[in-house]
Amino acid sequence: MRGTLLYIGQRLVLIAITTILVSSTVFLLLHQIPGNAFLNETRMSPQALAALLHAYGLDRPVSQQYISWVGGVLHGDLGESFVNRGVKITPLLIRETQVSATVGFFALIVTIGLGLLLGVIAALRQNTWVDYIASTTSVIGYSIPSFVLAIFGLLIFGHYLYIWTSGSFYYSPGWGTIEQIPVPALALGLPYASYVARLTRASMLETIRTDYVRTAWAKGLKARVVVVRHALRNALIPVVTILGPLTTGIITGSVVIENIFGIPGLGKEFVTSILARDYNIVIGVFTFYAALVGLANLAVDVVYPVLDPRIRY
């Protein structure tokens, strides 16, 4: 137990370092850009512009700006928006992270739930029509990008089935009703669900042929116990290894999905602020993303020994 805590502590430090490294790279990249964030403000007097630059600390050399920015990040302060002046970035992004995380969480449920279900069923009914349908779907599904699925989803549920759904998941003015979640979450999760299904099927096929599963059957255990406790638990190990990259994929995918469905999350903020050249927010979103991916990978590594007691930290 103490070993595990120590391990988690080490990883958290590593995540912090990675996060700062990544956002520093983005910081330095964006500060190479000539001109300043207020170039579009043509009607501003030179004095006002100078005052504004001073207020944001943009009149100082990049090295000094960088030092004070790192200091801010260590205190959890990511600065203010250039475009919507006075808006603090940290609380804004925390709020948006909650929205993104809700969608991402349901996408992850779709991915793992549907993926495991399809994979296990296909493996148990190997070489029957059930297997063929499940395998074909997953072989096609994991090549269709999530934004294409989102477009198809909108076309089907928002247009052809308009009478049935009355567009409730898309056209409603605000965010926050439960009907808005399924279609984006499905679009985001399905490609990865197909991947999980393929992986689960392959590793299930391997496990159900092992001696210990045969023993479990021979002991007269119930099918559910054999499949879930003996076969699936071992078959899950290779599946868990891809959960890290999968979370990264879902986060990247959410950038497009949130823009298509108009979900006010991190991904939408990211694109909006790049196009509006609101660099402080871009850097802030990156800081959040790097931390989120790091934490997700850590969570996967913590779950790992639960499934496979041979692994210890």
Add this chain to the structure above:
Amino acid sequence: MAQAAPLATPEVELTYEMPEQVTLFTDAWRRIRRNRLALLGGVIILLLFIVALISIVWTPYPTWLQAVGPTYSPPSMQHPLGLDAAGRDILSRIMGGALITIEVGVGSAIIVSLIGIPLGLMAGFYRGRVDTIISFFINIWYGIPDLLVALILVFVLSDALHLIPRGVFVIVLAFSLTRWMDVARLVRGQSLSLREREFVEAARMSGARDFSLLFRHIFPNALGPIIVQATFAIPAAVLFEAFLSFLGLGLPSPTPSWGAMAAEGYHGMDFAPHIVLAPTIALSLTLMAFNWLGDGLRDAFDPRMKR
């Protein structure tokens, strides 16, 4: 490949069947021929290449030409895939998009390999400090939304600094700079295990220099997995381009990129779905084909790792 040792003719007659000697590629080809999905992928890719080549010299209409007919008109005899919001012929644009897709995909696969293979070979071969530095980058990058870093790179290099015009090259460059780690990691592993093998030792004993050990002895033996990894880099790059162009941060407007076409068609989706369907289906088919071929190649080059 095992070489049969010359034997003295034995007195008793032995029926000894010599194992047939085949090269890596012949062997792989025999296996992949039996994989129907991979073959289908190969056929689709071949078609894509043919269409792309044709589009260099001929498309039904110029890809940029607007108002060749009524805007939003659905598929007809004259325009098999219909016209888009600006009255451009969608079939022509899909054909032009095939060329761009291939440029992005193949270009990225080549540059990713050019960066990743030497670094991976060196990391595995020299170990020690070289390995530490290269592995550090690989590990850091493993936990990062790399596509978004690439997105920022494209934006900074072309929009903000105006160093490279926004086009295929900058996208390929940004993708490769953030994705060489996949190849490097794989090659590093191969190089780590191959350097201990007898044939490398034999070559070293006969006086081969490091360079020739790396590129003439270790590299050819890691070729199978490298080809597989490069094949998987193609759909990833194609998807990245579509993703960028869909967000309006990729190829600029008149370029017939499938991602950009999907983004344009998406706005008129409720009354003219054909505009969005054509590029998205083309894109999905292409990605499928490359993934199928990649899976097939993986099984063919590495028969031990059956999936």
